[in-house]
Amino acid sequence: MPFIEHDPTDMNSFKAYLKQSKRILALCGAGLSASSGLATFRGAGGLWKTHDAMSLATPNAFVKDPSLVWQFYSARRQAAFSAKPNPAHLALAALAVKNSDFITVTQNVDGLSPRAGHPPLQLQPVHGSLSTIKCTSVFCNYIQYDNYDMALTPALAPAPERSSNDAEAAPANIPVSDLPHCPKCTTGLLRPGVVWFGESLPAHVLSEIDEWMEDGPIELCLVIGTTGMVWPAAGYIGQCKEKGARVAIINMEIDDDPMLGGVEYADWLFKGDCAQILPQILEPVIGTMDQVKELLGDTDHFPAPTFQGGPFTETTSKESQGTGYY
Structure with missing residues (x-):
């Protein structure tokens, strides 16, 4: 001191x-x-206890498994948007x-x-911010700020309460076609507007x-x-x-x-x-x-x-x- x-x-x-x-x-x-009531980044719980949250916060992780990364960030969005200042x-x-x-x-x-x-x-x-989403295509410059939707696609809708037996079950494998896509270019995947x-x-x-x-x-x-x-x-x-x-x-x-x-x-x-x-x-x-x-x-x-x-x-x-x- x-x-x-x-x-x-x-x-x-x-x-x-x-x-x-x-x-x-x-x-x-x-x-x-x-x-x-928000957990810290490293304190993410539930089904994310078995994942290294830091390893999901990279561009390479998103390219390798966009389903996993989007489910992690969708859960974080839902927690943040449900919380109150x-x-x-x-x-x-x-x-x-x-x-x-x-x-x-x-x-x-x-x-x-x-x-x-x-x-x-x-x-x-x-x-950055969880409420910002942007297109990953190098040919598109689409960004949306202040998007507070709880689910960007039906596949990312909030999951029902899990029992203690399946709280740590592996996340679903969501097809790329069911993940958020850019409304401007229609082909590029959207990603969270946070710094990885x-x-x-x-x-x-x-x-x-x-x-x-x-x-x-x-x-x-x-x-x-x-x-x-x-x-x-x-x-x-x-x-x-x-x-x-x-x-x-x-x-x-x-x-x-x-x-x-x-x-x-x-x-x-x-x-x-x-x-x-x-x-x-x-x-x-x-x-x-x-x-x-x-x-x-x-x-x-x-x-x-x-x-x-x-x-x-x-x-x-x-x-x-x-x-x-x-």
């Missing part, structure tokens, strides 16, 4: 600093959505509404932040984050529910510190994981559920949760889908390789 002159668990000192902070960056991971998502959304100089860099792909009412221009999803191992992170997202960080000093960095060890996102903690930011870490595993990223930069360490802690520590700016809900209005809805027909371009560099984390 770093030496910290003040009590790193003192919410009052944090709140006092928050009230005078303008430019704030939040780096979020799977812990943000834990209270929404929790108070942590709402608190960050309210902070973004209150402060136009606040951005959230999220490693999550569950789509709960936009559903919480987080302003899209202040949300940077570095690993070996793929580059979205160039426009990285550029927007870099432009924001270069735009002036940064007062505060919130590291929320993430190990802070997945690059390049983890590098933002140190970059914020170099720009003058003080760092607050909110995580369930502060004492349990000595390698937790960002701890060496920490000014505050808040151990516990993000859904409980964030509304408390951000209250001086966002108000009570009743006020947050009044500010955000009805967030229990899905954003309208949008389409893109132009080229989907990415830049590939060693520093911007996808983690396949989701």
Whole structure:
């Protein structure tokens, strides 16, 4: 643990600093959505206990067995779309509404932040989104954003409850003809719009984050529910510190994981559920949760889908390789 002159668990000192902070960056991971009931990527259960989830998150896996990969991601889509944004998502959304100089860099792909009412221009999803689908054909540029259909084809419809005896049975072998196909070119297979191992992170997202960080000093960095060890996102903690930011870490595993990223930069360490802690520590700016809900209005809805027909371009560099984390 770093030496910290003040009590790193003192919410009052944090709140006092928050009230005078303008430019704030939040780096979020799977812990943000834990209270929404979503398992982490490596924690996928049920029939996926017998599969290495990381091995499914590659372009080669999709080429080799698109049926298996689509069933895995369809199950993840159904879990994410059935979940509800929790108070942590709402608190960050309210902070973004209150402060136009606040951005959230999220490693999550569950789509709960936009559903919480987080302003899209202040949300940077570095690993893509489960609600994005795109054509795999090199001759087609079709992309759909904010697709929250529970089943993209009848073959991917939610499975009935399994008994304990068959909960780990092998997934069905779905014919390619029954998997999601592109409505534009009609021949290409669709795939989830998430970043897989070996793929580059979205160039426009990285550029927007870099432009924001270069735009002036940064007062505060919130590291929320993430190990802070997945690059390049983890590098933002140190970059914020170099720009003058003080760092607050909110995580369930502060004492349990000595390698937790960002701890060496920490000014505050808040151990516990993000859904409980964030509304408390951000209250001086966002108000009570009743006020947050009044500010955000009805967030229990899905954003309208949008389409893109132009080229989907990415830049590939060693520093911007996808983690396949989701």
